[in-house]
Amino acid sequence: MDPAELFELVVGMFLAVLVLHYLALRLRLPPAVALLLGGGALAFVPGLPAIELDPELVLVIFLPPLLMDGAWFTALAPFRRHLAGIASLAVGAVVFTAVVVAVVAKLILPELPWAACVALGAIVSPPDAVSARAVLQRVKLPRRLGTLLEGESLLNDATGLVLFRFALVTAATGTFSLGDAIGSFALLVAGGIAVGGAIGALWVMLLRRLGDDHLMIAASVLVCWVSYVAGEMLHVSGVIATVTAGLVCGWYQHVILTASVRVRALSFWQAMIFLLEAAVFILIGLSLRGVIERVGGFAVVWQDMAWSVAAIIAAVIAARFAWIFGSDAVLGGLRRAGWRAVEPLGPQAATVMAWAGMRGVVTLAVALSLPETMPGRDLMLVTAFAVILVTVLVQGTTLGLVIRLAGLREDARARPPLDLFAAEAAMMKAQFACVERLAYGPDGTLEHPRLLDTYRRRATASAEFSGTSEERERSITAHYDVILAAVAAGREELVRLHRGRQIDDETLHNLERDLDLEELIAIAAKSGADP
Structure with missing residues (x-):
């Protein structure tokens, strides 16, 4: 042959x-x-x-x-x-x-x-x-x-x-x-x-x-x-x-x-x-x-x-x-x-x-x-x-x-101590804490109210930006920087829970996949906003 x-x-x-x-x-x-x-x-x-x-x-x-x-x-x-x-x-x-x-x-x-x-x-x-x-x-x-x-x-x-x-x-x-x-x-x-x-x-x-x-x-x-x-x-x-x-x-x-x-x-x-x-x-x-x-x-x-x-x-x-x-x-x-x-x-x-x-x-x-x-x-x-x-x-x-x-x-x-919903709650809590910390500027003003509200309610919301094209691009970049930081915080918490045997591998993979998709969406949106 x-x-x-x-x-x-x-x-x-x-x-x-x-x-x-x-x-x-x-x-x-x-x-x-x-x-x-x-x-x-x-x-x-x-x-x-x-x-x-x-x-x-x-x-x-x-x-x-x-x-x-x-x-x-x-x-x-x-x-x-x-x-x-x-x-x-x-x-x-x-x-x-x-x-x-x-x-x-x-x-x-x-x-x-x-x-x-x-x-x-x-x-x-x-x-x-x-x-x-x-x-x-x-x-x-x-x-x-x-x-x-x-x-x-x-x-x-x-x-x-x-x-x-x-x-x-x-x-x-x-x-x-x-x-x-x-x-x-x-x-x-x-x-x-x-x-x-x-x-x-x-x-x-x-x-x-x-x-x-x-x-x-x-x-x-x-x-x-x-x-x-x-x-x-x-x-x-x-x-x-x-x-x-x-x-x-x-x-x-x-x-x-x-x-x-x-x-x-x-x-x-x-x-x-x-x-x-x-x-x-x-x-x-x-x-x-x-x-x-x-x-x-x-x-x-x-x-x-x-x-x-x-x-x-x-x-x-x-x-x-x-x-x-x-x-x-x-x-x-x-x-x-x-x-x-x-x-x-x-x-x-x-x-x-x-x-x-x-x-x-x-x-x-x-x-x-x-x-x-x-x-x-x-x-x-x-x-x-x-x-x-x-x-x-x-x-x-x-x-x-x-x-x-x-x-x-x-x-x-x-069964592990935490089920999927409890692990998700812990992950979202870590993300909200990160967003809450980063949502305010150095002078104490709230710079990302929509993000803060989004993570507080565990829902998605489309952000509307105003101003010039350059201002809008800067705002979108800052917006998705916070999202990426929140994703990193959520992943760190998931790994901590997994290493501490609080969740099993199936829960880790399911929630990690959600974070991965969220991160990819944020990276794509941020790159599209870059000058």
Whole structure:
């Protein structure tokens, strides 16, 4: 395929994304389901070339920005508060699932070496960040469950990738050391945190000095790939490095980015993430043809692999249920024993958590990276694709129903001290105090009565200016200078409330967006008044 044909294919794929996404909205289906099915159908269109994915390229193109997007908007205080639960899912559940799958694979395929069985378990064990986001953004979950699932989706890929690498080394050398594996895992995680933290800090220092909107937006977009590639080049976890950098950037973006950069960058970023997420699912569907052809066709899959694949899918789902319900039972026992610091989920919430285990691009990319000499490679490829299909099509489409049947309610204790209206009142109070201070001239005369009245009544009013053209321009400039100062005061108060854990991230982003728009309007009006 020449470059021009490849470009035409990419353009056609994105056009298909728009059509399939529109159909999903009309049919009230999760877009991931429509894209996956649509890609699978397109893969067998006569004349369309077979799509062969380079697994390393897929991971480096798609994974960093999608991880960064999740980390950038992660509520850091709840993330820290529930870090133990997130680690239990991102490490414990992944390792447990990999072990269960390895044992099941060995039982049904005794000729398969243990290293290959563990590799299969590592491939299908981590739920996917992209799949989780695609489904979770369309359902309503209590804050604790949302934090646990989002945190898990950010970190579990690192566990699965490390397990897979150890399995490949074991298959190649025939030796395995648990102590070495644990030590290497700890080093990869600690190194990833260090690299990501350093890159996040460099991003903060860089953006303080750039002073140009386009450069700031470009630096904010590129930081995800820089952190991932740097982590991989330094032989630590690129996933952990990207997530750590995203958490740092997300924490400081409220005080580093200007309103113009934030609004423009967010619009660009959301469009890019939409296309990348959609491309992931449609590429998974398009790769179906290559997987089926590689193993000899659907007949071979049905006759020789159906039972084994079904058993492994059941093991994947059952292992997640066993880990989550087992962990919750342990927490319940500790609480009954008097340890009030722990709080179990309860059976309804545990069921929702266990059912939200969709797999996606990481599972497929890792499976495609299997060496040709790996025993059972064909079975692993088919199993990886089947696990993605079943978890996305079945669990993804029914998760909303499971949540409704569970009857989950938000825990009042999880709510921040201030709601949206109270936070807005505090913000407007800070703005009014600023306007009241600046509305009077040095001689004590009231120079901005309309502004003072506007902020006192929390309403908008059009200011009317009289006098000559030069006087009017000076008045308008002074008028909007006060507005800009009030916006800055409101933003400072919002950040103070957020840092003091008086409001959550959702409230911060909602009110910050209002301030950004107000600031952009004032800047545009002021620049139009300048001589």
